Amino acid sequence: MLSFKEDLASTPVSALATREAIVVQPGTVVRAAIAQMRAHSLGCAVIVDYSQHPIGIFTEQSIIKLLARGVSLDNCPVQDFADPTFLSVNHADPIEHVWDAIQQDGVRFVCVIDDDGKLIGITGQRGVAEYVADCFATQVTVQRLGSTPWMQQREGA
Amino acid sequence: MNHDLTQSDSSTYEDPLSNYDPIDYESKLQLALAEESADVFGSQPFAQVKPTDTIRHAIQSLYESKESSLLVIDDEKLVGIFTERDVLEKVAERYPKLAEHSVSEVMTAKPTVIYETDPAAAALAAIAVAGHRHVPLIRLDNTPYSVASPRLVFEFIQTHYDA
Numbered sequence: 186m187l188s189f190k191e192d193l194a195s196t197p198v199s200a201l202a203t204r205e206a207i208v209v210q211p212g213t214v215v216r217a218a219i220a221q222m223r224a225h226s227l228g229c230a231v232i233v234d235y236s237q238h239p240i241g242i243f244t245e246q247s248i249i250k251l252l253a254r255g256v257s258l259d260n261c262p263v264q265d266f267a268d269p270t271f272l273s274v275n276h277a278d279p280i281e282h283v284w285d286a287i288q289q290d291g292v293r294f295v296c297v298i299d300d301d302g303k304l305i306g307i308t309g310q311r312g313v314a315e316y317v318a319d320c321f322a323t324q325v326t327v328q329r330l331g332s333t334p335w336m337q338q339r340e341g342a
Numbered sequence: 343m344n345h346d347l348t349q350s351d352s353s354t355y356e357d358p359l360s361n362y363d364p365i366d367y368e369s370k371l372q373l374a375l376a377e378e379s380a381d382v383f384g385s386q387p388f389a390q391v392k393p394t395d396t397i398r399h400a401i402q403s404l405y406e407s408k409e410s411s412l413l414v415i416d417d418e419k420l421v422g423i424f425t426e427r428d429v430l431e432k433v434a435e436r437y438p439k440l441a442e443h444s445v446s447e448v449m450t451a452k453p454t455v456i457y458e459t460d461p462a463a464a465a466l467a468a469i470a471v472a473g474h475r476h477v478p479l480i481r482l483d484n485t486p487y488s489v490a491s492p493r494l495v496f497e498f499i500q501t502h503y504d505a
Contacts, residue, residue, distance in 0.1 A: 188369070188503060189369070189371055189499070189503040190503045216435065219430065219434050219435060220435065222430055223430055223431055223434075223435070226431070228426065228427065228430065245410070245426035245427065245429065245430050246410070246426065248426070248429060248430060248434050249401060249404045249405050249426060249429060250405060252401050252405075252429070252433075252434065252437050253401050253402055253404075253405035253406075258434070258435070258437075284496065287492065287493060287496060288493060288496055288497065288500070291493070293410075310475065310492035310493070311469075311470075311473070311475070311492070313492070313496070314466065314469045314470040314492050314495070314496075315470045317466060317470065317495075317496075317499065318466055318467065318470035318471060321371070321372060321375055321463065321466070323372070323376075324372055324375040324376045324461070324463040324466075325375070325463050325466050325467045325470065325471065326467070326471070328460070328461065328463055328464040328467035328468075328471075329464075330454050330464065330467060330468050330471075330472050331454060331455075
């Protein structure tokens with residue numbers, strides 16, 4: 186049986202859950218990007234070039250930065266506040282690449298591309314966490330979650 | 343049917359746990375996830391604000407700390423969490439109007455938490471199943487001691503996955 190480490194090194198990124206990306210152009214105004222991110226409850230928008238190749242990413246971190254600096258949402262293009270942790274991986278690359286990027290560089294979102302470099306979707310911390318949870322479903326799915334100790338969540342005597 | 347509990351025949355008594363088979367884990371990582379408590383994540387410094395602080399102050403704290411969430415603490419007790427997602431969904435597009443409002447108006451109150459005695463796997467469940475990226479880790483006296491994030495959980499896994 187493969188160890189989990191070996192599993193990460195041999196399983197392709199295509200096994201991770203991906204989400205359809207929000208795609209914007211470099212010159213898209215940040216207010217428009219934020220509106221799409223909010224509407225889709227997604228923490229990033231991928232900046233693509235004319236051939237739909239991802240070239241950057243605008244994230245919730247970018248929003249914090251521009252609000253803290255007092256930048257107007259209406260006058261600023263997304264490329265000016267692109268997140269420096271941008272990463273693209275091929276769908277056939279091992280999950281290990283994404284794992285290492287998360288642990289070493291703090292990457293949260295990863296663009297998954299096809300063999301032509303075109304964007305397939307978005308994965309990242311959430312996708313890897315879901316994959317890990319699937320691998321350890323017996324331990325994970327029995328957990329009780331809430332805002333109180335589980336003894337207080339029980340009904341009855 | 344009545345049972346006479348005052349009469350017991352010790353010769354026929356069988357310990358109900360005598361046939362108990364302990365769980366057979368396939369790896370030390372499975373064992374660690376199920377049996378180690380969230381206390382194993384340890385105390386880590388976390389960014390925090392008071393519920394009466396302004397949203398402007400909270401945004402500045404997120405920016406300067408480079409954290410993705412702030413625990414909202416009142417009298418040393420957790421009352422909420424304010425995250426980048428709250429900024430995206432509730433604040434960003436109305437920031438000039440909301441900047442001087444209190445963070446309590448836009449924080450997530452009563453967030454999902456993990457108690458120090460919960461299994462480490464609970465943190466993974468909160469992130470992967472419930473979809474929370476930041477989960478306060480709480481002592482039994484309700485004081486927070488860290489925030490579980492994907493990176494923290496992955497680090498825990500990494501320390502066990504060679505075993």
